[in-house]
Amino acid sequence: MEKLPVEEIRKLAEKVAVEKLAPHAAAIDKNRAFPWENIHTLRQAGFHRLITDEKEEGMGYGRIAFASTVKEIAKACASTALIYVSHSIVAKAIENGGSETAKKTFLSEMLEGRGLGAFAVHEPDSGSNSGAIITRAKKEGGSYIVNGSKFFITSAGEADVYLVLVRTDPEKGPQGMSTLLIEKDAPGLSFGRMEDKMGLRGTSSRELFFGDCRVPVENLMAKEGEGTQLIGKTVIGWGFFGAAAISVGIATSASDLAVRHAKERTISGQPIGVHQAVQFMITDMILATETADSFLMTCAEKADSKPETAIINGLKAKLFASEIAVNVTNLAIQVMGGHGYCRDYTVERLFRDARGLTLHFKTSEWLRQDIAKAVMGM
Numbered sequence: 001m002e003k004l005p006v007e008e009i010r011k012l013a014e015k016v017a018v019e020k021l022a023p024h025a026a027a028i029d030k031n032r033a034f035p036w037e038n039i040h041t042l043r044q045a046g047f048h049r050l051i052t053d054e055k056e057e058g059m060g061y062g063r064i065a066f067a068s069t070v071k072e073i074a075k076a077c078a079s080t081a082l083i084y085v086s087h088s089i090v091a092k093a094i095e096n097g098g099s100e101t102a103k104k105t106f107l108s109e110m111l112e113g114r115g116l117g118a119f120a121v122h123e124p125d126s127g128s129n130s131g132a133i134i135t136r137a138k139k140e141g142g143s144y145i146v147n148g149s150k151f152f153i154t155s156a157g158e159a160d161v162y163l164v165l166v167r168t169d170p171e172k173g174p175q176g177m178s179t180l181l182i183e184k185d186a187p188g189l190s191f192g193r194m195e196d197k198m199g200l201r202g203t204s205s206r207e208l209f210f211g212d213c214r215v216p217v218e219n220l221m222a223k224e225g226e227g228t229q230l231i232g233k234t235v236i237g238w239g240f241f242g243a244a245a246i247s248v249g250i251a252t253s254a255s256d257l258a259v260r261h262a263k264e265r266t267i268s269g270q271p272i273g274v275h276q277a278v279q280f281m282i283t284d285m286i287l288a289t290e291t292a293d294s295f296l297m298t299c300a301e302k303a304d305s306k307p308e309t310a311i312i313n314g315l316k317a318k319l320f321a322s323e324i325a326v327n328v329t330n331l332a333i334q335v336m337g338g339h340g341y342c343r344d345y346t347v348e349r350l351f352r353d354a355r356g357l358t359l360h361f362k363t364s365e366w367l368r369q370d371i372a373k374a375v376m377g378m
Contacts, residue, residue: 048087051063051091056095083116085243087110087116091117121235130165137215143217162184175225180220247325247354257336257347292325295317329347333351
């Protein structure tokens with residue numbers, strides 16, 4: 001079957017997001033409800049197969065299509081978009097590093113719309129520094145025995161399978177890290193309480209606890225010692241473009257809402273948009289949002305054409321877009337005044353969601369450090 005142009009994929013995502021996802025967004029945020037209905041809707045539209053290679057029965061689209069799709073989803077519901085990005089990372093990791101058994105067992109289910117994936121890297125004592133993780137996986141016969149914990153894991157307790165970064169050889173530093181696929185019902189895996197977060201409240205962020213958790217050796221991704229490389233290739237090389245797209249989607253929605261409010265809100269018989277101060281804020285929002293969008297697509301195009309640049313471009317896109325989204329949503333609240341500060345108005349949720357994206361995956365401070373090191377070859 002001939003692949004649709006990326007713009008047609010984006011338009012489909014926009015239609016699905018506006019008609020099916022957006023109506024549930026406020027309730028998802030208010031109730032901290034995991035958006036299963038939205039996830040099913042995305043599956044029915046085929047987006048769960050978007051970036052998986054065609055040889056694995058996926059659609060085989062690149063980062064430009066992925067970012068375009070995620071942006072439209074995020075304009076409607078950032079929580080749903082984050083869950084979708086996390087799931088896509090796991091599917092891509094299985095494609096890149098999974099055994100044939102893992103592909104038949106896990107990837108096939110994902111592509112059939114039955115399994116949901118999540119990834120687990122960060123730990124209470126490591127934060128955004130994946131090199132500081134201490135969760136250990138010790139090989140015993142035909143299994144790995146995993147002990148440790150992960151925290152702030154998107155879709156925790158809801159996802160069916162988790163891509164988990166562990167230490168298989170504590171003496172080797174980064175070369176001693178590996179990735180395992182751990183199923184939700186694996187003996188020894190348990191979940192903490194759902195975090196009551198400021199934003200992105202529908203993502204079911206929880207802690208994962210591994211107590212002598214037994215995992216079949218067939219669930220090892222790639223080879224022992226290649227965990228850091230696989231995380232880099234999938235979480236940064238794909239997921240960071242998704243994270244950046246969520247931020248751009250949030251900023252776009254905030255800009256649209258502010259413009260509409262400036263035209264419709266009247267004081268003393270005039271729309272507030274006639275005032276220069278409001279016009280300046282609107283202009284700053286539009287320029288920032290469109291710049292972030294263009295930069296994201298430029299980074300995605302570079303990564304698609306030269307995959308070896310995916311990590312550095314993912315880092316740059318995620319940093320720039322996430323900080324732009326915070327600034328834009330902050331201005332949107334200012335334009336809307338007291339209305340923007342009330343939870344009855346969408347922009348208040350957008351600000352809270354945007355703030356989370358400067359923390360999720362990797363904080364802005366770590367991103368700046370990583371980018372500078374890459375540029376200087378350190």
